[in-house]
Amino acid sequence: MPAITRRTPEELLQQVQAEEAFEQTGRLKVFLGYASGVGKSFRMLDEGRRRHERGQDVVVGAIQPKTSHEIQALLAKLPVIPLKTIDDVAVMDVPAILERRPEVCLVDGLAYDNPPGAANPSRWQDVEQLLKAGISVISSVNIQYIDELRDRVERITGKRVSQTVPRSFLNAADEIVVVDAPPEMCINRAGDDQTTPAQFSQAQKLSELREIALLLVADVVDRQLEAYLQRNGIASTFGTQERILVCITPRANAAPMIESGRRNAERFHGDLTVAYVSQPELSADDQTALERNLAIARAANAHIEMLDGEDAIETILKFARERGITQIFVGHSTRERWWEQLTGTPLDRLILGANDIDVRIFPH
Amino acid sequence: MADRQPPGKLKIYLGYAAGVGKTYQMLEEAQAMSRQGKDVVIGYFEPHGRADTIAKTQGLEIIPRRKLDYRGTVFEEMDTDAILRRVPEVCVVDEFPHSNVPGSERAKRWQDVEVLVDAGIDVLTTMNIQHLESINDQVWHITGVRVRETIPDWVMQRADQVVMVDLTPRALLNRLARGVVYAPDKAKKALEHFFQESTLVALRELALRQTAHEVEIRQVDYDSPGFQETPNGDESGEARRSVDRILILVTPDPSSAMLIRRGKRVADYLHADCFAVGVCRDSDMRDLATTEREALERHLNFARNLHIEARVLQGEEVANTLVEFAHLNGITHLLVARPAQHQKPKRFGRTLVQEVVRRASDMQVMIVADRGSRTHAQ
Numbered sequence: 001m002p003a004i005t006r007r008t009p010e011e012l013l014q015q016v017q018a019e020e021a022f023e024q025t026g027r028l029k030v031f032l033g034y035a036s037g038v039g040k041s042f043r044m045l046d047e048g049r050r051r052h053e054r055g056q057d058v059v060v061g062a063i064q065p066k067t068s069h070e071i072q073a074l075l076a077k078l079p080v081i082p083l084k085t086i087d088d089v090a091v092m093d094v095p096a097i098l099e100r101r102p103e104v105c106l107v108d109g110l111a112y113d114n115p116p117g118a119a120n121p122s123r124w125q126d127v128e129q130l131l132k133a134g135i136s137v138i139s140s141v142n143i144q145y146i147d148e149l150r151d152r153v154e155r156i157t158g159k160r161v162s163q164t165v166p167r168s169f170l171n172a173a174d175e176i177v178v179v180d181a182p183p184e185m186c187i188n189r190a191g192d193d194q195t196t197p198a199q200f201s202q203a204q205k206l207s208e209l210r211e212i213a214l215l216l217v218a219d220v221v222d223r224q225l226e227a228y229l230q231r232n233g234i235a236s237t238f239g240t241q242e243r244i245l246v247c248i249t250p251r252a253n254a255a256p257m258i259e260s261g262r263r264n265a266e267r268f269h270g271d272l273t274v275a276y277v278s279q280p281e282l283s284a285d286d287q288t289a290l291e292r293n294l295a296i297a298r299a300a301n302a303h304i305e306m307l308d309g310e311d312a313i314e315t316i317l318k319f320a321r322e323r324g325i326t327q328i329f330v331g332h333s334t335r336e337r338w339w340e341q342l343t344g345t346p347l348d349r350l351i352l353g354a355n356d357i358d359v360r361i362f363p364h
Numbered sequence: 365m366a367d368r369q370p371p372g373k374l375k376i377y378l379g380y381a382a383g384v385g386k387t388y389q390m391l392e393e394a395q396a397m398s399r400q401g402k403d404v405v406i407g408y409f410e411p412h413g414r415a416d417t418i419a420k421t422q423g424l425e426i427i428p429r430r431k432l433d434y435r436g437t438v439f440e441e442m443d444t445d446a447i448l449r450r451v452p453e454v455c456v457v458d459e460f461p462h463s464n465v466p467g468s469e470r471a472k473r474w475q476d477v478e479v480l481v482d483a484g485i486d487v488l489t490t491m492n493i494q495h496l497e498s499i500n501d502q503v504w505h506i507t508g509v510r511v512r513e514t515i516p517d518w519v520m521q522r523a524d525q526v527v528m529v530d531l532t533p534r535a536l537l538n539r540l541a542r543g544v545v546y547a548p549d550k551a552k553k554a555l556e557h558f559f560q561e562s563t564l565v566a567l568r569e570l571a572l573r574q575t576a577h578e579v580e581i582r583q584v585d586y587d588s589p590g591f592q593e594t595p596n597g598d599e600s601g602e603a604r605r606s607v608d609r610i611l612i613l614v615t616p617d618p619s620s621a622m623l624i625r626r627g628k629r630v631a632d633y634l635h636a637d638c639f640a641v642g643v644c645r646d647s648d649m650r651d652l653a654t655t656e657r658e659a660l661e662r663h664l665n666f667a668r669n670l671h672i673e674a675r676v677l678q679g680e681e682v683a684n685t686l687v688e689f690a691h692l693n694g695i696t697h698l699l700v701a702r703p704a705q706h707q708k709p710k711r712f713g714r715t716l717v718q719e720v721v722r723r724a725s726d727m728q729v730m731i732v733a734d735r736g737s738r739t740h741a742q
Contacts, residue, residue, distance in 0.1 A: 211579045356505070358731065
């Protein structure tokens with residue numbers, strides 16, 4: 001277990017408060033949902049309410065036009081800075097918010113484009129402006145508005161949104177929370193009672209979107225974990241995400257290994273890397289074979305790494321530890337002499353040296 | 365006997381630590397159901413002295429707990445029989461992985477819940493990710509704590525819904541510091557294990573990925589007969605059918621438990637069939653010393669509890685017997701434990717792993733790492 005200093009609750013609270021006080025820019029917290037009706041806006045406003053009750057200066061900067069009774073009830077408890085209208089389009093009143101300087105501003109509808117004449121082209125850029133001014137923002141967004149997910153979402157829903165938020169905006173958030181609920185909840189909220197074939201297909205679609213949202217947040221969290229471990233000099237990997245490393249050589253029968261790696265990475269929603277430890281003086285045949293294997297790796301969408309090192313096994317193990325690899329795939333030849341060495345084969349050394357990494361051996 | 369009821373629905377609120385709001389969210393839903401006119405009761409609720417959560421029980425009928433005397437101490441458990449007599453539509457049961465006090469009718473609360481669901485009662489329940497059996501070793505690695513109360517993965521898979529209750533670790537630490545989660549003395553203790561930031565972040569990621577997995581495996585359920593549209597039918601149907609068959613080599617060695625968990629998890633994710641075998645010279649294991657025989661039997665039973673088909677093979681030589689069985693049964697992946705560090709390759713001899721690799725010429729051999737040992741055994 002890596003050594004981490006233990007703190008009392010008081011110390012923790014002090015630290016959290018101190019960190020917040022010293023931060024120049026505001027903090028961004030995003031509630032992410034996979035469909036309308038999961039309760040993103042509610043969660044956002046409810047957090048605003050709780051902070052307000054704890055004495056923080058919270059205002060509502062922007063909220064969706066159509067709101068439920070639950071949301072109306074929450075809104076009634078919070079100060080609202082009304083939207084203003086430019087060319088008949090509702091726009092968040094950034095100057096008024098900056099003037100008012102709250103500690104926390106709640107902003108819904110991140111993907112909205114602003115009309116010409118507004119401070120920024122999009123609402124998410126309005127939020128960036130508030131953050132720079134030292135105002136913390138709590139926001140909510142539906143994954144179908146994430147720019148990089150647009151194609152995938154369109155394949156599922158058949159609908160394409162025109163206004164989006166870039167993924168980098170989410171990656172930069174200090175906190176991201178998934179608002180999860182079963183698909184039935186979104187369907188029922190739409191006011192239907194009977195389960196029809198259309199609803200089955202609707203449930204299937206929602207379920208696919210739900211999976212995307214959960215995995216998106218898992219990826220953001222994984223980055224945070226890595227950053228945290230690095231910051232604190234913890235070399236250990238927690239293996240929360242499967243990371244597969246396929247080691248190839250020119251002679252390797254790479255296709256089945258890479259295919260298996262791809263399938264495993266996909267099923268575990270993990271990561272696939274194909275690595276080759278460079279060897280001096282490859283024959284022309286070997287060079288061609290290697291190129292062919294690398295082409296297979298590229299087709300499988302793997303990260304490709306060319307490694308350099310005198311000892312191939314040491315090089316692979318070092319790389320694997322640095323990258324938090326959880327499984328190493330290697331091939332082995334059945335030629336006897338490979339096994340009959342008295343000092344143990346390279347494969348033995350790999351297995352013994354792999355410590356907390358699984359090793360999968362593929363026959364050639 | 366009463367009419368055979370269709371089974372109730374089980375919904376699990378999955379979190380990653382105490383204080384993320386599982387019970388609160390469960391009770392909120394119970395309240396909503398009650399408002400919609402459903403007959404909702406609380407079968408078991410653990411208040412932990414949290415005022416806002418306790419407030420959420422208001423107006424819901426609470427079935428009194430059953431008192432049991434065990435070695436002079438009185439324990440309180442959920443009164444499953446009383447709930448069955450009461451026949452509610454929906455029953456709220458906190459702390460799904462709880463172990464009942466010895467002398468209870470069933471060893472585990474999840475077994476009590478099974479009884480309720482079988483009786484046609486919908487159950488809402490809560491659990492944290494660290495109680496899932498197949499990630500027990502990983503949780504040990506992350507937290508340094510060996511969780512004893514576990515839920516077999518198939519129990520979670522049987523639930524109709526798994527919902528992630530999410531909260532950021534920062535907000536959780538904040539709650540803890542404000543004394544919302546635990547009283548100060550308990551909070552201090554909690555901070556030493558589960559409540560370190562890196563631990564929380566890692567557990568949260570595990571919970572998110574597990575929920576995504578649970579969502580994915582349930583997607584096929586929507587393709588029920590009569591409603592088969594499969595608009596983009598590219599991978600949904602075909603790719604799900606299992607092509608992989610996994611065989612785990614079980615031995616008396618303690619690493620077998622880890623190997624079984626890992627094997628089951630890999631099998632679940634690959635939608636593969638999963639088998640476990642031990643190899644003995646005598647089919648009744650008489651060649652083994654008593655302690656070894658007991659350990660092997662315990663491991664095979666553990667595999668069976670996780671719904672893995674497990675048995676003993678009779679053979680003179682382990683690698684040979686194992687690989688032969690694998691060939692006969694169309695196995696694609698063989699799982700063996702990584703040899704202990706001191707087991708250096710023998711001169712003029714091969715280790716078991718070497719023997720297996722050499723013989724298994726048409727399947728993958730997976731040498732599984734003992735993840736916890738390196739960090740905690742020192």
